[in-house]
Amino acid sequence: MGLTRSAVEAMAPDQGALTAAAALLKPSKWPVRARAGGLIWGECQGSGANPYRVVADTDEHGSKCTCPSRKFPCKHALALMWLFVDDGATFQDAEIPAWVNDWMGRRRKGAAPPRTDAPGDAKSMSAARDVTAETPPDPKAEARKQAAADKRAQETRQSVRAATEDLDGWLDDQLRTGLPGFLKEASERCRRIAARLVDAKAGALASRIDEMPARLLDLPGEERIDGAIAELGKLALLTRAWRAAPDDPDLRREVVGSETREDVLADPGAPRVHSLWEVLGERVLTRRDGLVSQATWLMNLAPDQQRFAVLLDFFPASAGRRSGAFVPGERFKAELAFYPARAPLRAVIARRDESTDALDVWPVAGADPLADLAEQALASPWRIDMPVLLPKGRICAETSGRAWWRSDDGVVVPVRKPIPTLAYGAHIERAAGVWDGARLALIAAQTNWGRLGFDAGT
């Protein structure tokens, strides 16, 4: 049962999906397209920061994509199959990667049942292509849109200003009425103020406050008071900074919300770094608001440049578990566009070359990682997660079991658990982690046993 145009049309859930797929047929959208046996796979740069991984079985017409779409097959899977039936020769023969193997292990074998479309619901790839032909913009309509957007932005600014002043009062109340009481009721109190902030369109600030109780409860009891002071203090800094410069993109991102990928790519002020990047690892967190955040941490292997980048995506938890976009340890050359900030970190991939087996070693780390963290804290004092590169050292445990990283020079940093057993018996040549103000969450390390991931199985 080979793959044909009519088979792809039959699989499409609706004409809209085919139309969306037609917009993804540019080869530049697909830095990776490969095949082996009856399998084809590729990586498509969609609207998220992380690329989507797509695999399809050309014999049984099964497919899988890491995008959060509820349509099946999604536009990415349809586009991959469409590209294949149009010109299969552009798919390189390759070894089957591990993530394709993983999909094969989880999938339910067998072809999807043929879709029964209602009369009049005929789907056509040709029609989909026609729709995607670009139509010239209407200057008057564009001007109207812009005016409406400016008006909305003005209203949002006023609403958010009032909300940040409200938040300052709330912060004051939590401190003056006693932090033990705040910690006891943190969940309810934070949820209430977060709801008010959502109403006032300060969505990013609301999410941050909504997640604060979880961060505090994650600390040992004796550290929660200091943790609460640090968290509340950062919020106070942020509200004051934003009111002083509401158009600052860095601050707006922390208070209101992020720019889109397209905004960043179109922004001439967004710093761009073309380099060799290593995927350190991925951190996936399910938030209280029902969203899952997927953060892929990258490290620049070139010296004297922007050291770290994070590709950050959010998708609904109801979309199910999403496979990682990269394999930890994977290296690729790419141009990243960073969201403009005092200490740029969040980025999107502007242009990506194929993965490489480059053997570049990890860059040299400063002798005192805490000094590096203090500098980052001075540049962006409201930031919660700060990446850091650690020099040679060991992971040690106190008699209480609390874990620490200790440099060969004696600098110590508390480390978040769990830690792979091997880490306690390995000499850490270099390590990368994320400091949250209380603990260092290690992501990956170079050791005398090779690369060591701090997520299970990496």
Next chain:
Amino acid sequence: MQELEASLARVRSAWMAGRSALDHCPAEWRDAVAGQHGDAGLAALTGHATTVLFRTAPTTVLEPRPLLPALALPVMAEALRPRFRRILSAKGGPSIERHLVDLIAARGRSVHPADWLPSPTDDWVPDLYVPWLDWVRSETPAIDGHGALAVETYDRWSWAERRAELARLRLADPAAALAIIAAKAPSEPAERRLRLLEILETNLSESDAEFLEGLAKDRSERVQAVTRAYLARLGRSSDGADLATELADMVALGKVGLIKRRTRFVIKSLKTSAQNARRRELFTLVSVSALARALGVSEQQLVEAPPDGPADGIEAFAQMMAATGSDAALRALLNGMLADDSTPVSHLRALTSRLSATERQALLPQIMARDAEGLETTLAIAGRELGAMPIAPLLASPTYTALSRLLDQLNVDDPHRASNNTALGAALNRIALLLDAPGATDLVARIGIWGVSPADPKLDLLHLNAALTTETKS
């Protein structure tokens, strides 16, 4: 700095007590946050100062653990590690952790410690991993210069090390191993006494009898049982004649062969399940030599022909022979049962447990040719010597016929497809553990004819086997 620290402590105390902290902060800070919501502003300064100026310190001295020692064999190739991890974490079938670790060791490689480390209770691991076992148990690692294992140096070795070394010594110099075990076993706890005693099974001889007789009244019943079995093998059975007579009444001796008349041990059909249960119990309590005496024959006469009777009785007899039979009687019974097609292959499992690895390896093609029960028995008999069988015996075996049937059903839409798929995966894993690397490669190609994708995870272990190169063990 100390003044600031004291000031921050007062600020903290005020917020803990539920009052404004503005009166407790440095004066210049108070000026900076003066106005509405002063405490919030003060929290900004306090939090930031704590983050930048102060560092957390451990409450005790940090002493790193010793480095994980390197092993005698090289770690498997980096490219194979993801597949290894996937196999190890696969769900839905029986765990193959032990077999997987053995297969890799048999191919002269070790597992990467980031992918797998033994747990402290994993006494089953190959000797190769003894240094890691010591490390995860936080036992004092052996240091160079602790000398050869002897009674005097025994306590300088870790438990896992000394056990592995004693097993090696028992092969090379049985008397030396016995001397150490005899001197040190009494001071070990019961579980370890048992493990030490098991080492004596290799090259068991008359010179071990005196020590074993000394253990006949050991505090541990398990130690006593093993001791009795070993003594029985040496012809020094001490079991009661009355039990042997009771068992003899439940069996019989017949004759087979037209020209050469041979004795056949017959297990009678009994009327009640209680009687059957009692007989199974007696098979574990009576030694072969005592039973032979009760029947008025020699051990060799008991096994002149394959035994006859109900399957559970024959299995119990085979287990009795494995535990207490002499070497000669055990081999005679094994050969007879191997030649007898009507004997279920699973009955051979107990009998082969006392054979050397080389002997068991030589038997595998014959066992596989008879094994129609999913290769469980073949795998058990192979022991640690995995990944060495050529494909030819497999292709002629009932297992391959069953495998072909499962593969035929793979493309048929039937309600049992999911369970067939699981069964196919388990069967392929067992085959993959037995085949040599060319055999594994050959089988992957053959399975491709049925349309199974090379990326199918059911083939993972075959792929891993094919890619593991054989190295001479040091």
